Amino acid sequence: MKLFRIFSYLSTGLTYLLIFVGGMVRVSGAGMGCPDWPKCFDRWIPPTNISQLPDHIDPAKFNIVLAWIEYSNRLFGALVGITITVALILAIKYFSHKPTIKWPLVIAFILTLVEGWLGSVLVHTILNPITITLHLLLALIIVMLLLYAAQESYYIEYPDSEKNSKYPSNIKWAFLTLGFALFIEIIIGTEIRGGLQILRKENPLLDSNFLIYMLGPFKYMHTFLGIVILAVSIFLWIKLVKKAEQPSDLVVQSSSLILFLIFLQIVSGEVLVFVKVKPIVQLFHLWFAAIIMGLISMQYCAWKKSQNNYV
Amino acid sequence: MLGKNHKITMYKLYLYLLVFIVFMGIGASWVIEKANASHEIPIVKKVPNFKFTNQNGDIFSHNQLKNKITVLDFFFTNCPGPCPIMTYNMKSLYNDFSSSDDVQFVSITVDPENDNIKVLKNYADINGINDQRWQLLTSELSKIKSLKRDGFMLYADELPQGHAIKFILIDEHGNIRKYFDGTDEGSLSILKKDISNLVKSIQNT
Numbered sequence: 001m002k003l004f005r006i007f008s009y010l011s012t013g014l015t016y017l018l019i020f021v022g023g024m025v026r027v028s029g030a031g032m033g034c035p036d037w038p039k040c041f042d043r044w045i046p047p048t049n050i051s052q053l054p055d056h057i058d059p060a061k062f063n064i065v066l067a068w069i070e071y072s073n074r075l076f077g078a079l080v081g082i083t084i085t086v087a088l089i090l091a092i093k094y095f096s097h098k099p100t101i102k103w104p105l106v107i108a109f110i111l112t113l114v115e116g117w118l119g120s121v122l123v124h125t126i127l128n129p130i131t132i133t134l135h136l137l138l139a140l141i142i143v144m145l146l147l148y149a150a151q152e153s154y155y156i157e158y159p160d161s162e163k164n165s166k167y168p169s170n171i172k173w174a175f176l177t178l179g180f181a182l183f184i185e186i187i188i189g190t191e192i193r194g195g196l197q198i199l200r201k202e203n204p205l206l207d208s209n210f211l212i213y214m215l216g217p218f219k220y221m222h223t224f225l226g227i228v229i230l231a232v233s234i235f236l237w238i239k240l241v242k243k244a245e246q247p248s249d250l251v252v253q254s255s256s257l258i259l260f261l262i263f264l265q266i267v268s269g270e271v272l273v274f275v276k277v278k279p280i281v282q283l284f285h286l287w288f289a290a291i292i293m294g295l296i297s298m299q300y301c302a303w304k305k306s307q308n309n310y311v
Numbered sequence: 312m313l314g315k316n317h318k319i320t321m322y323k324l325y326l327y328l329l330v331f332i333v334f335m336g337i338g339a340s341w342v343i344e345k346a347n348a349s350h351e352i353p354i355v356k357k358v359p360n361f362k363f364t365n366q367n368g369d370i371f372s373h374n375q376l377k378n379k380i381t382v383l384d385f386f387f388t389n390c391p392g393p394c395p396i397m398t399y400n401m402k403s404l405y406n407d408f409s410s411s412d413d414v415q416f417v418s419i420t421v422d423p424e425n426d427n428i429k430v431l432k433n434y435a436d437i438n439g440i441n442d443q444r445w446q447l448l449t450s451e452l453s454k455i456k457s458l459k460r461d462g463f464m465l466y467a468d469e470l471p472q473g474h475a476i477k478f479i480l481i482d483e484h485g486n487i488r489k490y491f492d493g494t495d496e497g498s499l500s501i502l503k504k505d506i507s508n509l510v511k512s513i514q515n516t
Contacts, residue, residue, distance in 0.1 A: 024339050028346035065349035069342060253321065279343045280336065 004090040005157065008105075008150035011083040012294070015143040018073070018080050019290050020283070022139065025073045026132070026193075027279035033070030035061050037123040046071045077116065084112050084146070091149065100152045104145040111142050129194045133187060140186070140290055144297040151301040162306040166245040169307060171236065175300045178232045179293065185225045186289050192218050193282065212273050219273065226266065233258050240299065251302050254295045261288050261295075352480070352505055355487040359462045363419065363448040363455075366431040371417070371446050373485055380414045380509045381481040382502070384493055385459060387422035387471045388434045397476060397493040402438060405445050407503065413510045416445040421459070422471035423449045463487065480505055483513045 025031055034040035035057065041047050042054045046067045053059055084105075091105040118135045125131060155161055192215060199211045212219060237255045241247055268285045272278070362372040382404060386394045401416055408414040420426035426434075431447040440447070449455075452470070460467040465475040478493040480502065489505060492498040 020335060020339070024342055028343050029350075030346055063349050065345050069346060249317070249321075280340050283339055283343075284336070 001094045001153065001157065004087065004094050004101075005150060005153045007083060007087040007090055008146055008153060011080065011087050012143060012146045012150055014076075014080045014083055015139065015146060016287075016290065016294070018076050019136075019139050019143065020287050021073050021076050022136070023283045023286050025070055027283050028066070028069055030066040030069035031122065031127045031132075032061075033063065033066035033068070034074075034123065037120040038074065040067055040071045040074075074119070077119065081112055081116065084109055084142075087146070087149075095153065098152070098156070101149045101156075104149040104152075108142045108145040108149075111138050111145075114138060115142065132194070133190045136190060136286075137183070137187070140183075140293055143290065144293055147294050148297045148301055151298055155301075155305050161250070162248050162302055163309065164246045165248050165251065165302075165306050166309070167247065167251070167303050167306055168239045168243055171239050171303070174232055174236050174239070175296060175303070178229065178236065179296055179300075181225055181229050181232065182289065182293055182296070185222065185229060186286070188218060188222045188225065189286065189289070192222060196277070212277070222269070226262075226269065230262050230266070233262055236299075240303070248302060248306075251299060254299050258292055258295050258299075261292050264288055265292075350508065352488045352509070354482075355489070356464075358481060358485050358487060359458065361450075361454065361458050361462070363450040364428060366428060366435045366440075366447040368428050371448055375415075375446075376481055376483075376485040378483050378513070379412075380483060380506055380513070381417055382414070382506065383417040383419065383463075383479045383481060384477065385421050385455075385465070385474045386418050387420050387474070388426050388430055389422065390471065390474075392472075393476045393494050397478075398438060400493055400496075400499055401445075401478070404499070404503065404506075405440070408506065409444075411510060412444070413513060414444070414506060417448060418445070419448045419450075419455060419458070420471075421455060421467075421474045423452050423455060478502060480509070482509055 025033075034046065036042060041052075041057055041062065043052070046064075047053055047062065048064060050059055050062055050064075053062055088105045088109045091102050095101040115135065115138045118131060118138065122128065122131050122135060192212075195215050195218060196211055199214055237259055240251050241255050244251070265285060265288055268281050268288075271281055272285065358373060358376060360373045362370060365371045382401070384397055384401065386397060398418075401418065405416050420431065426449055428449065431449060435441075435445070435447055456467045456470060459465050459470075459475075463475075463477075463479060465477065466473060476493045478491040478499075479487060480489045480491065482488050488509070489502075491502045
């Protein structure tokens with residue numbers, strides 16, 4: 001049982017790293033670093049030299065740096081896939097009677113397979129923008145499921161964790177609203193990024209700051225929804241920390257962390273709009289959004305657990 | 312509430328996380344930098360000296376390549392085959408970069424017997440070329456031939472029909488950087504990106 005917990009946390013952590021690596025592929029423009037899938041230039045180990053290219057592939061497509069960035073995403077993805085598979089096997093072995101652990105793992109496993117397949121679709125459609133967004137959203141769902149199952153197993157091992165805490169009971173809608181709003185926010189965010197890319201292609205010499213203004217409504221929607229998200233998370237913080245009796249460390253810490261990260265998101269978002277579109281800022285802007293989603297998944301699990309105290 | 316020891320472990324955890332994230336940031340910046348550097352276009356060779364005449368009868372020489380990004384091709388006005396497509400594509404580039412004086416376009420005729428200054432001027436008018444950004448050049452056939460063959464390393468035996476369909480990207484120092492298929496839209500979109508990258512690099516210095 002403890003082994004399951006180790007593997008579910010491990011796969012959560014690795015998936016987060018994978019989301020980071022995937023973002024790196026995106027911002028460094030390495031998505032087509034390997035023109036084929038699953039092999040790279042028809043090799044299992046990408047070429048390190050142009051002379052290793054097979055004859056039927058156009059050498060003009062070869063860029064060793066981009067090939068290895070893209071391939072490291074695939075290798076790392078395979079590793080994460082293996083970890084999730086192990087976690088699934090352990091879940092079925094120890095928790096087949098616990099639907100809140102078994103089903104998240106089963107779904108996460110299936111989605112991981114879909115995710116791998118989407119990766120191949122991306123290469124074959126030469127980075128279709130909708131598929132790029134789907135590829136990211138699936139990763140987010142997977143990481144939330146894994147973390148949720150890990151937390152559930154933690155509470156089985158440490159059943160007293162939320163024993164003394166009492167949170168308001170009528171706030172389920174706030175968790176759902178926050179999670180849903182974040183999802184939409186991330187989709188709009190990727191739209192902004194994709195839109196920027198298209199505008200940049202059509203107006204190669206315009207500067208990025210000006211292009212963001214050309215995006216118009218999307219940018220305002222992103223800001224508006226960001227304010228909604230901030231409001232709901234302040235509301236949740238009040239309910240879970242201020243209005244609660246003996247909230248657990250986990251809930252207190254994650255509540256403040258969420259607020260802190262949202263603050264960082266606002267700052268980095270404004271930097272992207274008003275100062276400069278920096279790839280590294282883009283990368284962390286997305287990654288922190290993914291972390292916030294995970295924290296909400298954890299909080300929801302803790303809150304649900306505490307509700308059982310007085311049923 | 313949190314015990315004192317507990318608090319210290321909490322701070323330690325956050326510290327580790329922070330250090331970890333800083334390392335991720337450094338690693339990612341390094342990768343992004345590497346990726347950017349890998350897009351750099353190698354120098355093929357320098358364009359040799361030449362001195363031709365443009366559609367307005369003015370001299371255009373290798374000195375006019377300095378401090379500008381140039382896209383150059385070879386054509387002739389009576390060409391039935393690929394030239395209309397090339398001119399069409401060149402025109403779309405000419406329009407796309409109309410806001411910038413840092414980019415210029417040069418088309419050299421391979422049929423100077425027919426394409427005198429007057430014919431070139433007329434061709435320019437038909438195609439809406441109304442400023443200095445697009446130069447149509449002519450000279451003696453032997454000079455054009457030698458520039459094409461020795462300067463640009465392109466086939467130049469059966470002119471005018473046997474002219475190349477390449478667009479040649481030349482940087483602000485007069486170096487040839489890359490050859491593109493002038494009739495193919497895919498290679499054109501790469502050319503656009505490469506032009507903007509080179510322009511940005513002169514604007515930044």
